[in-house]
Structure formats: C-alpha cells, structure tokens
Amino acid sequence: MPREITAYSNPLVKRVRNLRDKRHRKDEGLFLAEGLRILAEAEETGVLPLWLFFAADGAGHPIARRLIAKVEAAGGEAIETTRDILHKLSGKDNPQTVIGVYAQPETGLERIDRSAAPIWLVAQSLRDPGNLGTMLRTGDAVGAGGLILIDDCVDPFSVEAVRASMGAMFTQRIAQARWPDFLAWLRAGPGLLVATHLEASVDYRVPDYGKPTFLLIGNEAQGLPADYAAAADVRVKIPMRGKADSLNAAVACAVMAYEVLGRIDGVRPPASRETA
Amino acid sequence: MPREITAYSNPLVKRVRNLRDKRHRKDEGLFLAEGLRILAEAEETGVLPLWLFFAADGAGHPIARRLIAKVEAAGGEAIETTRDILHKLSGKDNPQTVIGVYAQPETGLERIDRSAAPIWLVAQSLRDPGNLGTMLRTGDAVGAGGLILIDDCVDPFSVEAVRASMGAMFTQRIAQARWPDFLAWLRAGPGLLVATHLEASVDYRVPDYGKPTFLLIGNEAQGLPADYAAAADVRVKIPMRGKADSLNAAVACAVMAYEVLGRIDGVRPPASRETA
Structure with missing residues (x-):
C-alpha cells in the first residue's frame, strides 16, 4: 500500500x-x-x-x-x-x-557497446541542458545508441535535460569522458569520427559515412576546438545561406544525424556536388 | 554625447x-x-x-x-x-x-513577399520561446524568408526568443495570423504547403518540393490539428526509429528545411524509396 x-x-x-x-x-x-x-x-x-x-x-x-x-x-x-x-x-x-x-546509470565509456547502434552522438562542452536533452531525443529518433559527453558538459541528469529528452534519457546510453580518453577508446575499435566544423570545406551531404558513425558536435558558443576537429576522420559543414554563421547545436546535430541515417539506410546516395 | x-x-x-x-x-x-x-x-x-x-x-x-x-x-x-x-x-x-x-516590426501577412525566398517556415500554436528563436535562426541558415506564426504562439519578441534567434530576429520576416486568414493568403498566390504530420504516410525525402515551399510545423505537445494537416498540399513524416513518437519542434523544422534546401538547390534528387 x-x-x-x-x-x-x-x-x-x-x-x-x-x-x-x-x-x-x-x-x-x-x-x-x-x-x-x-x-x-x-x-x-x-x-x-x-x-x-x-x-x-x-x-x-x-x-x-x-x-x-x-x-x-x-x-x-x-x-x-x-x-x-x-x-x-x-x-x-x-x-x-x-x-x-x-x-543515475553509470556513465563510463566501458559501458558503451559501439556495435549496438550505427550512430552515436558525441557532444563537447555542451552548456545548455535543453540542447542536451534534445540531442538525446534526436538520438532515440534516429536509432542512435547514445550520447557521449566530452569534457565539461552540463549535467545530463538535470531536471531540464531530462524534460527535454522526453523519455530518451532512458533509451539512450549516456557516457562522460575527457577528450584523450574518448579518443583512445574510439581508436581501439571500428568507427568513423565525423566533426561538424565551421571551417570545414566539405559539404555534409558529400562524404561516405560508415558504421558506426560518431557525430561530434562542439560547444554552443565556441564550436569545436581546432585540434579536436583535426583528430576527426572527416570534417564537414552544413550550408549557411544567411547572416548567421552557425546553427543551434541540437539542430546541427539533428540535421547531421538524419543525413547519416539516410545514408546508412541506403535511402539515398551521397550528393554528387557541393553547394556550401 | x-x-x-x-x-x-x-x-x-x-x-x-x-x-x-x-x-x-x-x-x-x-x-x-x-x-x-x-x-x-x-x-x-x-x-x-x-x-x-x-x-x-x-x-x-x-x-x-x-x-x-x-x-x-x-x-x-x-x-x-x-x-x-x-x-x-x-x-x-x-x-x-x-x-x-x-x-517591433509590423507582423501582418501583407508584409510578406513570398517571391523573396524559396522557403518560408510556418509554426502553429508554438509554446516555447526557445523553439521559436531557434526556428528563426534555422530559417536564416537555410535562406528562408521568415516565420509565419499561426494561432496562439508564444510572443516572438520575448527576451528568450530573441536570444535563441541569435540575431535572426532581424534578418527574418515575422508574421502572425489566424489559420483561415493564412490559408486564404497562401492560396491567393503560388506556394506548396508541406505539413509535418505524425500520421502521414510519405517519407519526407520522397516528394518534390516547389518554390516557394511553406513548411508547416505543429504545436510541441499536440502536433498539427488534423484539419490543418488535411489542408496542406503534402503531408510528410520524418522516420522515427526509437521509442519516441516525435522530434522537438525546432529540430523537426530544421531537418525538413535542410531537405527542402537540398532539393531546391538541385544538390540531390528525391529519395527513390521510403523507409519510414
């Protein structure tokens, strides 16, 4: 009772x-x-x-x-x-x-079985709990395995993050790691690390993506540090047609994640030319 | 001084x-x-x-x-x-x-020159100022003309919305209208009204999109009313592979907007098959 x-x-x-x-x-x-x-x-x-x-x-x-x-x-x-x-x-x-x-679930990298999903989201120094929760929700939607939080991110267990995740908090794995530890873990197995980077020269619709793809998104204000982007296998940019130079971090993550999903599913081939 | x-x-x-x-x-x-x-x-x-x-x-x-x-x-x-x-x-x-x-700029529909941009965003009963500002930011990024707010949306001039727009508040047109007035205005000129709808049967990567395309996104909790979706020219859904049945409204808007941008640019053809 x-x-x-x-x-x-x-x-x-x-x-x-x-x-x-x-x-x-x-x-x-x-x-x-x-x-x-x-x-x-x-x-x-x-x-x-x-x-x-x-x-x-x-x-x-x-x-x-x-x-x-x-x-x-x-x-x-x-x-x-x-x-x-x-x-x-x-x-x-x-x-x-x-x-x-x-x-709270354990958030060590060792809990991540990368073969369990074709897409993994990786966020670096994320500041906004709403963005974090929204990324979890997007991860669930694209069939990602989880969200790996690099360096000093906002607490994934905050009320705001849990709320924005709309339940994806419970379906997605969450890991927390420093950058060198993440990189060592990543390189110990298969996986393509794709960085979204404002200074990249490759349109995000052009590269081949592999399984699993790790999508790396940088901090809301600064974006990815140059050396983090340099360590990725592929650096891509999303076209920006207006005055602004970047998208909201959770939005950039989702646009990338759906591109990778379409490619992994074989629904569509890479774009034949760039426009960005 | x-x-x-x-x-x-x-x-x-x-x-x-x-x-x-x-x-x-x-x-x-x-x-x-x-x-x-x-x-x-x-x-x-x-x-x-x-x-x-x-x-x-x-x-x-x-x-x-x-x-x-x-x-x-x-x-x-x-x-x-x-x-x-x-x-x-x-x-x-x-x-x-x-x-x-x-x-505050005037927000009457009569200020919208639909021929000025290939994409226009339309949000119905949007509740979250962060989502509204993020949609403006995305609109700027895809070269949209502006955001049309249908029925009772959150105030686009709130501090939170302006902040989330990251300046796009000033580059995007903002209009406010009731649904019947919007529909009458829309049908008085060229334009394809595309509704994202959970019950749609068409994958968002399959239809042809025209110029201008009006992307209609529903309320965060309820989605679009059935009769609003029925009045659209095309109803599409974004694949959902997890437990959740919907994306964050600003995320759904961005995934759709980049799909339409890629098509309008001719960077890629429609997908040949569906997976959703």
Missing part, C-alpha cells in the same frame, strides 16, 4: 526537492523524471523509479496504477501526495501528476 | 525593465536584444535600436563605438550605465555589455 506524505517538512520531500541541485544529485546518485508519458517510457525499457510520487487525483489513471504496482513489486516505494508537494518537487507551476526518483 | 544613468529608480530603466513582460512589450511596441554580436547583426541589416544601453567598461570596443555613433546619428539615444543596471534590464547574471531597445 502506498504511504501518504502531505507535509512539506517531511525529510524525503526535502531530500527529493534537493535533487534539483546538481551537487545533491551527484552525492545521492539519483535524478528526477516527471510525467506519466516519460515514466511509462522508462518502464517499457525496464527502468523503474526507486520512489514514485503521485497525486491522489491522478492515481486512477491506468498507467499510474500499473506504475504504482510495479514499483512496489520491485521493492520501491509509491507515495501518495498533494499537488502542492508535487509542485515543490518539480518546480513547475503545473506539475505532472507523477514524479519518479531514479538511480 | 551619451547620457549616463546610474540609478535604478530612473524612469527609463523601469520602463525598459518592464519590456521583459509581454503586455508592456505590446503596449509599447518595443522589445529588447542583447549583446554586441546580435546588435551588430541588426545594424548590418539596417536596424538600429531606439535606445542603446552600454556598460562604461564596454564602450571601448570598436563595435560598441560604431553602434553608439550610429544610434546617435539616427536620432536614438546611447546611454552609459552600470553592470548592475544591465543585469537588471537583461535578467541575466552575466549581462552582455550592450542592450538595445528596438521597435
């Missing part, structure tokens, strides 16, 4: 509330995800929350009922609470009716 | 500070843009702020000096101020060294 918590001062409420802070997330090895849709997606991939908070008036939903039963069967705890406390936990004015507290 | 404002209580500071609120922006017909890079881009397209606030320690930058001179020559006002006041105006912890106050 779910227990009920209605007091702001409850220690578990305080503890979970603190997970909106990166240091607490790291110390606890936990993170938050919100909403029936995302929690159901996690469940489908076999991931259940350790704690499941739900609003009394949302408990009747069939997905909520199933989640509550599964969490309790797995030894987790389902907790009935108020909308006010859900608001406090999520920080949103209109909180979802369920919030789950999940264990 | 620039005047100096150092008091929070200054009426102009209060007035400009209020422009972070939609109602005030609408009443005043003004909006804010921040940062040398974006203000310089506006200037290059011939748009100058009515007021230019700059930090005393940032006034030495050649771009800042040029902006100050141009704003004063055009009858606007350049105002030297403190970092604290710039922080108050921008709402950012690390404010840019310049902030401009601009007149």
